[in-house]
Each structure stands twice: as C-alpha cells, then as structure tokens.
Amino acid sequence: MDGVLFALRMLLVVALYAFLGALLWALLRECDSTSAPAAPTSRLTRLPGDEAESTSERCYAIRSAAWIGRDPNCLVHADDEFASARHAQVLWRAEDQAWWIEDNLSRNGTFVNGQPVMRSRLKDGDVIRVGRMQFKFESDGAAFS
Secondary structure, eight states, rough: HHEEEEHHHHHHHHOOOOHHHHHHHHHHHHHHHOOOOOOOOOOEEEEEOOOOOOOOOOOEESSEEEEEESSSTEEEEETTTOOOTOOOOEEETTTTTEEEEEEOSSSSHHHHHHEEEEEOOOOOOOOEEEETTEEEESSSSOOOO
C-alpha cells in the first residue's frame, strides 16, 4: 500500500510541474506576440541661448525615455540653476504611439512652445524650455501628426 501512495504522490508532483510548465510557456508566448513596437528614435537639440558660456548646439538621442535636469545622471544634462535635479521626462507611450513630456513638479515649470505644461504630447519641431535652456524636439518616426 505504501508503494501505491508513493507512486500517486510522484504522479501528482509530475502533473503539477507539467501544468506549471505549460502555463509558463503560454504566458511567454503571449508576451512575445503582444510586445509593443520599439519607439522611434527622437532627438533633443539644445538651442543656443542668451547665456555667454555656451552657444554651441548639443544633440541628445532619445530611444525610449530620458530625464532632463541638473542631476549628472540625467541623459539631458541641464547645467542651469533654474532647472531642477530631475526637471522633466521625455518618454514614448506605446498606447498612443507618441512622445510625451511630463514635468516632475519642478519649481520653475516646463514649457512647450512657450506654454507651461505638466504633461504634453510632443510634435516634431516643438521647442521645450527647462530653466533658461531650450531644446528643439525632433523625431525620426512617422507617428506624429
């Protein structure tokens, strides 16, 4: 009798592992088939400003998301005392197939084409102002209207 119980327990363990394996395989297949298309590359080009220390343009490539701010870890480093450490974020939203900018509750605000924004959809050619620095947004993708 002990041998039969042991065999039934082993059969139950094998069936449980087979079920979990099939479930994992199905979930992985679903994730592969519904993965969002990659974001088109975009660029932020720093526009020359009134400040005398830097009149050269600097271009930053953005592939999925980028922080703008004084923090040296930000992709777009804003060396400006009027910019917050993590002032704003430019990010791709797959559900909209569009680039957005979101202010990170900065003290001096984020501006798109001269208008203050908390969150705004970006279009090719938009001018973003963070502190006293301005950037032109350009997209390589055709997802913009």
